Amino acid sequence: MLSYTESRNLYGKLTNNESADNLAVGDSLIAAETKRLIAKISGNLLETEAVGTTVANQQTYQLPNRLKKLRGVTITEGTTIWPIYESPSLDHWQQINSTGTSYTSDIPYWYRIFNRQIKFNPIPASSANVITYTFDKRYIEQGVADYAVGSIGTATQGTTTIQGNFNGSATGWTDSMEGRFILITKTNNTNSGDGEWYEVRTISNATTMIIRAPYEGQNVVNGTAIYTIGEIAPLPDGFHELPVYRSAETYWSKNDQARASLMGGIATRLEGELFAANLASENVVAEDISRDIENPNLYVRDIG
Numbered sequence: 001m002l003s004y005t006e007s008r009n010l011y012g013k014l015t016n017n018e019s020a021d022n023l024a025v026g027d028s029l030i031a032a033e034t035k036r037l038i039a040k041i042s043g044n045l046l047e048t049e050a051v052g053t054t055v056a057n058q059q060t061y062q063l064p065n066r067l068k069k070l071r072g073v074t075i076t077e078g079t080t081i082w083p084i085y086e087s088p089s090l091d092h093w094q095q096i097n098s099t100g101t102s103y104t105s106d107i108p109y110w111y112r113i114f115n116r117q118i119k120f121n122p123i124p125a126s127s128a129n130v131i132t133y134t135f136d137k138r139y140i141e142q143g144v145a146d147y148a149v150g151s152i153g154t155a156t157q158g159t160t161t162i163q164g165n166f167n168g169s170a171t172g173w174t175d176s177m178e179g180r181f182i183l184i185t186k187t188n189n190t191n192s193g194d195g196e197w198y199e200v201r202t203i204s205n206a207t208t209m210i211i212r213a214p215y216e217g218q219n220v221v222n223g224t225a226i227y228t229i230g231e232i233a234p235l236p237d238g239f240h241e242l243p244v245y246r247s248a249e250t251y252w253s254k255n256d257q258a259r260a261s262l263m264g265g266i267a268t269r270l271e272g273e274l275f276a277a278n279l280a281s282e283n284v285v286a287e288d289i290s291r292d293i294e295n296p297n298l299y300v301r302d303i304g
Contacts, residue, residue: 001197001237001240002232002233002240002244003146003228003231003232004142004143004144004145004146004230004231004233005145005146006146006230007030007142007233007240007243007244008023008026008027008030010241010244011023011026011029011030011244011247011248012026014245014248014251014263015248015251015252017251025251026244026247026251029243029246029247029250029251030244030247031141031142033242033243033247034141034233034235034243035139037242037271038139038234038235040275041275041278045234045235045236045278046068046138046139047071047134047135047137048134048135048136048137049134049135050064050135051131051132051133052130053127053128053130053131054075054124054126054127054128054130054131055124055127056104056124056126057102057124057125058123058124059102059119059120059121059123060117060118060119061117061118062116062117063113063116063117063133066137066138066140067116067133067135067136067137067138068136068138069135069136070113070118070133070134070135071134071135072133073111073118073131073132073133073134074131074132074134075107075108075120075124075131076132077106077107077126084110085109085111086110086111086112087111087112087121090112093112096121097121102123103121103122104122104124104125105123105124105125106124106125106126106129108120108122108123108124109121109122142231143231144180146228146230147177147228147229148226148227148228148229149171150164150165150169150170151164151169151171151223151224151225151226151227152164152184152193152224152225152226153165153207153220153223153224153225154220154221154222154223155193155215155220155225156215156219157214157215157216157217157218157219158214159214159215160201160210160212160213160214160215161208161209162182162208162209163208164206164207164208165206165207170206170207171207172206173203173207173208173209174203174206177200177209177229178200179199179200180200180229180230180231181197181198181199181200181229181230181231181232182197182198182227182228182229183196183227183228184215184220184226185227186217187226190223191218191221191222191224192217192218192220192225192226193217193218193220193225193227194215194217194218195217196216197230197232198213198215199211199213200212200229236274236277239273241270242267242270242271242274245263245266245267245270246263246264246267246271248263249264249267
């Protein structure tokens with residue numbers, strides 16, 4: 001995997017031109033190529049989750065900001081997770097909402113999206129039930145340099161909490177780093193990391209973060225382990241060089257066809273391997289959820 005900084009540095013080396021102007025051009029070329037690749041391969045590279053909570057007698061809720069395509073919605077009532085089905089048509093939605101009575105239930109059955117808001121029917125009857133959205137997020141271009149201020153003091157194998165700011169070395173982490181990735185450098189010293197990238201789920205404070213997957217390296221205890229926080233494009237591991245080689249091909253196509261052909265050949269080989277392993281299936285069958293209009297009085301209101 002390559003971070004944003006590593007990708008632009010590789011571009012500078014492949015083009016033999018590490019000037020600020022050329023690296024800025026490389027940023028644009030790499031971002032455009034990454035978008036193209038993401039658009040052509042399986043959407044699960046951008047799949048994520050977000051949660052909200054129900055409010056009693058409230059039908060409309062704001063969708064997550066980065067949502068591009070909603071894949072599914074569930075509501076958790078007690079310990080039971082209930083799938084909510086998309087209304088198959090506007091006509092169907094208008095019929096179930098035009099009875100003249102606002103029916104409520106702890107377990108809504110239908111949803112419909114209007115203007116980046118989601119509506120449930122029946123209307124949630126209780127507050128604080130968890131709404132879970134599964135969706136493809138929008139790809140946001142990378143553009144923030146890697147961050148490596150301070151050091152890692154504590155990282156325990158099998159846990160998701162990472163601590164910084166030991167021995168007077170302040171890390172200064174901020175909320176804007178959520179969604180990026182952290183790598184604790186692997187070295188021959190004690191208290192070193194495993195050299196793997198982990199997604200940052202939450203920044204609790206300037207010296208504490210929660211990562212999505214448990215840390216698998218050796219324990220760092222009261223140490224000063226070197227680390228890097230970087231932006232990582234949502235491409236499969238092993239293919240982050242692909243947009244860089246394609247961008248270098250564009251650079252050399254102006255005055256050195258031999259080098260352009262070399263860079264393009266590498267990019268084409270990687271692209272073929274990427275698409276072979278990740279191209280979305282053409283045989284997806286959508287579930288038929290056409291149903292008769294149900295009597296709202298038959299919905300479950302409370303199972304407590």
